Amino acid sequence: MSIFKEYYHEKYGLKTLESTYGFICYNIKEETCFIGEIFVKPERRGDNRGSVLADEIANRAKEAGCKFLTCTVQLAGKEPERSLVAIIKYGFKITDVVGTGLYLTKEL
Numbered sequence: 001m002s003i004f005k006e007y008y009h010e011k012y013g014l015k016t017l018e019s020t021y022g023f024i025c026y027n028i029k030e031e032t033c034f035i036g037e038i039f040v041k042p043e044r045r046g047d048n049r050g051s052v053l054a055d056e057i058a059n060r061a062k063e064a065g066c067k068f069l070t071c072t073v074q075l076a077g078k079e080p081e082r083s084l085v086a087i088i089k090y091g092f093k094i095t096d097v098v099g100t101g102l103y104l105t106k107e108l
């Protein structure tokens with residue numbers, strides 16, 4: 001297990017799937033799979049790598065009986081528009097806005 005994976009699990013309770021070009025952190029709870037982080041190396045972005053990571057987590061979530069994927073985007077973060085484009089193209093819909101935080105859900 002990588003040190004990052006170990007750290008993230010200890011601190012936030014999320015599991016991490018790592019590949020050579022990025023990683024995705026998630027937590028399955030009852031009908032919902034929350035995606036806490038997703039990262040693709042800058043030189044590999046825009047080539048569906050993020051979608052491949054998300055697909056793998058969606059498959060795991062479905063196998064575990066989940067009905068929804070959820071995630072959040074902080075509008076106060078760095079370049080939120082870039083990640084929002086990818087997240088919305090992937091099929092997430094905005095379900096709530098609290099302050100500068102967007103809450104998004106995708107049906108599985």
Ligand SMILES: CC(C)(COP(=O)(O)OP(=O)(O)OC[C@H]1O[C@@H](n2cnc3c(N)ncnc32)[C@H](O)[C@@H]1OP(=O)(O)O)[C@@H](O)C(=O)NCCC(=O)NCCS
Pocket residue numbers: 037038039040041044045046047048049050051052072073074081082083085086087089090
């Ligand atoms: C968000 C992130 C993981 C997306 O990864 P990615 O590999 O570039 O995403 P994909 O290529 O799978 O994107 C899916 C779709 O969005 C499009 N897309 C992705 N980034 C885009 C951008 N900046 N502008 C326009 N379209 C974009 C892709 O072309 C693709 O469209 P298509 O299905 O029509 O071909 C990546 O940009 C990243 O690591 N960002 C930094 C970390 C971050 O902000 N994480 C999210 C926190 S909420």
